[in-house]
Structure formats: C-alpha cells, structure tokens
Amino acid sequence: MYVYEKIMASERRNFIKTMSAVASGALTIPGMAQLTLAAEIQAASNRVKKLPINEAVTDETFWKQVRLAYSVSPAVINLNNGGVSPQPILVQDMLDKYNRMSNEAPSYYMWRVLDMGREPLRERLAQLAGCQADEIAINRNATEALDTVIFGIDLKEGDEVIVTKQDYPNMKQAWLQRELRDKIKLVWLDLECPKEDDSYFIKTFADAVTPKTRVVHITHLINWNGQILPCRAIADAVKAINKNIFCLADIAHSFAHIDFKIPDLGADAAGTSLHKWLCAPFGTGMMYIKREHISSIWPLFPNDKPQSSDIRKFESQGTRSFPTEQATGYAINFHDTMGTALKQARLHYLKNYWSQQVKDLKGITIHTPYASAYSGAIGTFSIEHMKATELEGKLMSAYKIHTVAIEYEKFNHVRVTPNVYTSIDDLNKLIKAITEIAASK
Ligand SMILES: Cc1ncc(COP(=O)(O)O)c(C=O)c1O
Structure with a gap:
C-alpha cells in the first residue's frame, strides 16, 4: 500500500492548516516584503494582460517589478539561464523555511507534514x-x-x-x-x-x-x-x-x-x-x-x-x-502571475532584441531561428576567427557577462539565455560588448 493511501481526510485537513501556518507565519521581513511584491506583480500582471501582447512584452514598468522578485547579482550579468534558472526570492524563502522546519524533527516534518503536499503539488503540475x-x-x-x-x-x-x-x-x-x-x-x-x-x-x-x-x-x-x-x-x-x-x-x-x-x-x-x-x-x-x-x-x-x-x-x-x-x-x-503565453512572448522578444541588433555586424553569425514558432529565450552567435571559449571568456573578463560556450557536434558558438528578470539595460551592455569584440577582430 502506498503511503498516500493511508492519509485520512482529517490528516489532510491538519496538513492544510499546518501548511497555511507554515506559509504565513515566521516569514522573514524580506519574505513578507516578497509576498507583498508578489501581490503587486499579480495586480500589475492583470493590468498588462489586458494590453495587446506586443505592448505587454515591452511594458518595462511591469518587467522591472518582475525583476525585483529575484535576487539578481549586482556583480555579474547572468545570461546563462539556459543552464539552470534562479528561484524568485519568495521560493528561496519558502525552501529555507521548510528546510529549517524539517531540521527540527526530520522524519516528522518531512514525511508526516511536508509529504502531505505531494498530491496537491501533483495536481498543480x-x-x-x-x-x-x-x-x-x-x-x-x-x-x-x-x-x-x-x-x-x-x-x-x-x-x-x-x-x-x-x-x-x-x-x-x-x-x-x-x-x-x-x-x-x-x-x-x-x-x-x-x-x-x-x-x-x-x-x-x-x-x-x-x-x-x-x-x-x-x-x-x-x-x-x-x-x-x-x-x-x-x-x-x-x-x-x-x-x-x-x-x-x-x-x-x-x-x-x-x-x-x-x-x-x-x-x-x-x-x-x-x-x-x-x-x-x-x-x-x-x-x-x-x-x-x-x-x-x-x-x-x-x-x-x-x-x-x-x-x-x-x-x-x-x-x-x-x-x-x-x-x-x-x-x-509565481509563474502563474504572468502565465506561460506572456512569459514566452517576453523571452522571445528579449532574444530577438539583442540578436537582431548584432546580426549584421561584420563577422557575426546567429545560429538560432528568429521566428517565435522555432525559438524562445535561447539565442546563439559566433564571431569569425574566434573560438567560442575565447568569446565566452572575453565577455566575462572584460564585461562581466556570464554566457556559455557551446562546442558540441556541429555547434561552435556562444549561447545567451535571458530570463524574465533580465533588463533591457543588461542586453544593451551585451550588444555593446559584442560590437566592441567584433570590431577588434
Ligand atoms: C534538452 C535537455 N534535456 C535534458 C537535460 C537534463 O536536465 P537535468 O540536468 O536537469 O536533468 C538538459 C539540461 O540542460 C537539457 O538541456
């Protein structure tokens, strides 16, 4: 018999009570601020969702709010979200909180409390x-x-x-x-x-x-x-x-x-x-x-x-x-506050924003389709006479822009992957960097 089958209805009710308490109680001050921010993002999202999609994807006031939900590095521009993505601060807070709670009595809190959330999570997924x-x-x-x-x-x-x-x-x-x-x-x-x-x-x-x-x-x-x-x-x-x-x-x-x-x-x-x-x-x-x-x-x-x-x-x-x-x-x-359709449109817009502006520079080749049916956030480029690893190294050492060199099968290029928290300012810095590196070759 599976563990979940043993869960009585009353236990489920207790779980919901416990989880609600866990979610709202004892959050850090930044955590509470993030909950408020999440509510603000939801309200802003309801506003932008009424706009035509091309206006919503370029509503920088909204996207600045989304950026605030992440602990964006002030030292490095992270354009390798294709590897793994960061979590919004609220998700980080809840993870910390559940982890600390579990450490008080691991087998109790993990198996008897948190694991009761598995079926609701399955339903949401x-x-x-x-x-x-x-x-x-x-x-x-x-x-x-x-x-x-x-x-x-x-x-x-x-x-x-x-x-x-x-x-x-x-x-x-x-x-x-x-x-x-x-x-x-x-x-x-x-x-x-x-x-x-x-x-x-x-x-x-x-x-x-x-x-x-x-x-x-x-x-x-x-x-x-x-x-x-x-x-x-x-x-x-x-x-x-x-x-x-x-x-x-x-x-x-x-x-x-x-x-x-x-x-x-x-x-x-x-x-x-x-x-x-x-x-x-x-x-x-x-x-x-x-x-x-x-x-x-x-x-x-x-x-x-x-x-x-x-x-x-x-x-x-x-x-x-x-x-x-x-x-x-x-x-x-958090994902639901913007929804996949708007998120996809923004990510595709960000990818085309930088790639369209560098595509005609001397020596540049783009290795990703432009059309939205064939591409999203991930974009790739190479510069003639430059190895991908050299290009990736230069972007980091001279411009503090984190990307990844792809040298695999027929591919030999640098991959750039923004996320919803990536600002237009970050991408302008990337465009400037690519322009300068290409001109120096
Ligand atoms: C296309 C594709 N499939 C599978 C994986 C494996 O993902 P994970 O490392 O999370 O198992 C990756 C990771 O980058 C991927 O790009």
Whole structure:
C-alpha cells in the first residue's frame, strides 16, 4: 500500500492548516516584503494582460517589478539561464523555511507534514501541463524522468530507436547503454539547424522509420542552439507510418517556457526539470506518461507493484528533499502571475532584441531561428576567427557577462539565455560588448 493511501481526510485537513501556518507565519521581513511584491506583480500582471501582447512584452514598468522578485547579482550579468534558472526570492524563502522546519524533527516534518503536499503539488503540475494528475510523477530532474522511460520500456534485440546527435548527452548515453546491453539499434539523425521549416524535420524523422522502429526520441527545444522542433507534427508523421511507435519528448527546455500543453505534443511520455524555466528549487523534475502506457513502463526504482498503472510507482526514489519539492508550489504561483503565453512572448522578444541588433555586424553569425514558432529565450552567435571559449571568456573578463560556450557536434558558438528578470539595460551592455569584440577582430 502506498503511503498516500493511508492519509485520512482529517490528516489532510491538519496538513492544510499546518501548511497555511507554515506559509504565513515566521516569514522573514524580506519574505513578507516578497509576498507583498508578489501581490503587486499579480495586480500589475492583470493590468498588462489586458494590453495587446506586443505592448505587454515591452511594458518595462511591469518587467522591472518582475525583476525585483529575484535576487539578481549586482556583480555579474547572468545570461546563462539556459543552464539552470534562479528561484524568485519568495521560493528561496519558502525552501529555507521548510528546510529549517524539517531540521527540527526530520522524519516528522518531512514525511508526516511536508509529504502531505505531494498530491496537491501533483495536481498543480498537471494543471500547468494540461494533463491528468495521475499521469504525472514528481522527481528530481529531466535526467531522472527521461532515463526512467528509456530504461523502463520493454525492447528486444534488433528493435530500433530514432535519436538525434542534437539530443542531450544524458539521454544519448542512456540509449547507448541500452544498445550495448540489450542489443537494440540506435538510428542516428544529424539535424541541420537553425531551420524554420517543419517539413524538413518531419521528413527527416519519417524517412528514418522502418518496420523495426519502436521509439522516437524528440527533443522539443534543443539546448545547444534554441531550435524548437515541431514535436506534434513529427509524432503524427511517425505514428501515421506505424501507430505503435512510442514517442518520448524531452521537454527540459520547453516546459514553462513555451506555451503548450503536454498532450498537444502527441508524445506518449515526456520529462522535464522544474529548476529550468519554472524557476523551482534546484533538483526538481517531473515525468509525464500517458495513462494507457503507465503499466507497461518499468520503474527505475521499483516499489512493490512495478507493473501497476499507478504513476506513483515511479516515486520510490528513497529519501529526498521534501522542502525542495514543496517549495515548488510557490514557483508555480509565481509563474502563474504572468502565465506561460506572456512569459514566452517576453523571452522571445528579449532574444530577438539583442540578436537582431548584432546580426549584421561584420563577422557575426546567429545560429538560432528568429521566428517565435522555432525559438524562445535561447539565442546563439559566433564571431569569425574566434573560438567560442575565447568569446565566452572575453565577455566575462572584460564585461562581466556570464554566457556559455557551446562546442558540441556541429555547434561552435556562444549561447545567451535571458530570463524574465533580465533588463533591457543588461542586453544593451551585451550588444555593446559584442560590437566592441567584433570590431577588434
Ligand atoms: C534538452 C535537455 N534535456 C535534458 C537535460 C537534463 O536536465 P537535468 O540536468 O536537469 O536533468 C538538459 C539540461 O540542460 C537539457 O538541456
């Protein structure tokens, strides 16, 4: 029997009372200020949501308020939000608070109090994802979520899995281990991107399907250069050839960044981190499995019913941080104040703001699409005759701008990723830096 099944209705009521007390009592003065700020942001958001979207994305008064919710570094301009995102201060406060509370009596506060919040959290995540709560498992990151499916799906020798060289290394390694161990066959695609052309991606995936294809792995938003793939169209195309093909979507970079609902992707399963675009505490993630497939996927960390159709069979990870998990609810609250559609529009605007202004400088190449159907916050560029690592180093040493050099497969460029707290002033500094570095070459 699962722990959650033992929770009596009265215990749930106690939990709600305890959690409300936890949320409102004993917050620090800055914490209280953040609660007030969150209410102000909500009010401001209600105002900007009534504006036409192009006005809302450039309403700097609103975005300045959003920036105040983060502990933005005064020393460094952080333009590597593609790696991992910071948490709003209120989320940090709640995490600290739950952690301190747990340390007073860990097994009591973690297992008997905080863990009572797991089902409400599942429901909130499902709402955000647009699916049923019993299709969502809560875990620690995209790697855990996707590897659970990669290792949990039954495949036999000779079965084919379509993957791309542009997929994330952890997932490629997981598939490679299955190939080594189970003698499945990986069919590698080498995507040409940036590209604003659905038909190219659809055809590339569909052409790789054979009668032995069992799984297609689709990275919805490629972390290396910010390219969005038409996940739904690819899934539809491969399933039109064989309806039993299982599509696994890596949504680590698209969830809470691009405005979609998971069922819209046409995937049978998906995995994401929540410490990326949801700005939840570090070490939070979630897995989606379409209800009809749950029983056939084996858990990575089994419970007593590994073939059950209960999604909670995937949550036997052993002791983990309940403070981290429960502070995630505050990240959802914060995300909801602006909503994914406005957030996506702002992030895409910020990316195009800087990239459009440097694209015609001598020696500059942009490696990310411009159109909003194919890109969001992530933008990339290179300067002729300059290694990506040298460029990244120069941006940091001379301008205190933190980016990341990408030297992977065909990619050789610097990746720039703003977030909702990034100001236009920060991006003007980036544009000035790129202009000066390009002129010096
Ligand atoms: C496309 C993609 N998938 C998966 C991951 C893995 O995420 P995590 O390290 O949170 O497990 C990343 C991390 O950057 C990623 O970019």
